[in-house]
Amino acid sequence: MGEEAPECFLDLKPQTNQSFTFIGDKIYAVGGSEDTTNISTSIKVFDRLTSTWLDLTVFGTKLTPSKSHEAILLNNDRILILETESSPDNCIWFLEVDTPFVKQTRKLLGNEVVAWSKGVIGDGPKPIVISGPSGVGKGTLIAKLMIEFPSTFGFSVSHTTRAPREKELNGVHYHFTERSKMEKDIQDGKFLESALVHGNLYGTSIEAVETVSDDEKRCILDIDVQGASQVRASSLEAIFIFIRPPSLEELEKRLRARGTENEQQIEKRLRNAKAELARGKSPGLFDHILVNDDLETCYQNLKTLLALDEHTNAPSQQFMENFKIPLSHSLSKVDSKILIQSPSGMFVLDLSSLKGGAPGRTRGLRMYATD
């Protein structure tokens, strides 16, 4: 339901599969291509007050190209883009134009900002954030989960500016990176969180988390408390677990026995551990605190609480396999529901429980067939 181009657009060559959405003084132009088989993924914003195209920064996972699309304005802060003939996990997109994330980023950059977010049917399992001081056993516990449940859990591979340890592989344990490159990527909004930890920069890219979710696995993040509190403040709904050592003496023993840091680094990590243990008790930050004394007991406790928290709300596999918005269809919007009428029947896309959003995914969508 994109709108026709305004008069000031008449000097522009009309484009195939381009939608125009009017919000206040701005016009959002999505797509448009000379190639009739694919819309381009371009997005432009026209300011009607100054009659100019605005300088635009686009965040988020970019829309996939498709044959055609429909644009529907929601609450004046985001545009729903429905792609026809696309696979079910690729047909629902949101262009955020005035959501809290966009407002905040616009203020930070000082120019016009929009952000893409891919729509996900159902809630999906919540990612798990695991924090705790260096040497407490986070990596050991996560490795056990990944070995026992390889198709359930996926690890969010962080970026870091620290040097690789002997057996660490780039892209597996970390993305080892240059500081200037990482700082630029943080500035460009590619990171969900980042922090200076024990003298090096660490961060979780949006892509690291979404790669795991796109694989339909439950994402595990191993990050420090500063990162955990940034994720808590973000749109990512996660479960936050803090791992404590039985004592500082035992923590020191484990760090020394691991043998991956020199004396100076060990002392720095132990000094930081005291502050981290205090921050681990911050009200509202962590949902669960586990003490890693005996490894097996702690692992069993971790598994128990993960099973308790797990829930999904995805439609049946069969529904998802068969669902596609055909080229021939009609759309209407009733409250928070989008009704899609097609030769094969009527479908309802229920947007009443949206969660998350740019720069990650928009979850909580419900989709069902109706008579």
Ligand SMILES: Nc1ncnc2c1ncn2[C@@H]1O[C@H](COP(=O)(O)OP(=O)(O)OP(=O)(O)O)[C@@H](O)[C@H]1O
């Ligand atoms: N419950 C436990 N009892 C004894 N040793 C343990 C226990 N849990 C982990 N360890 C050992 O402690 C050392 C540190 O564990 P690990 O590397 O998993 O810590 P970490 O929290 O991931 O540290 P970092 O934050 O620095 O990455 C390892 O040598 C590991 O084998």
Ligand SMILES: Nc1nc2c(ncn2[C@@H]2O[C@H](COP(=O)(O)O)[C@@H](O)[C@H]2O)c(=O)[nH]1
């Ligand atoms: N805020 C973040 N902290 C991270 C991330 N990845 C790892 N970490 C934390 O850093 C320390 C040290 O790790 P090490 O591998 O050098 O021993 C540890 O507490 C990790 O949890 C991240 O992406 N963001």
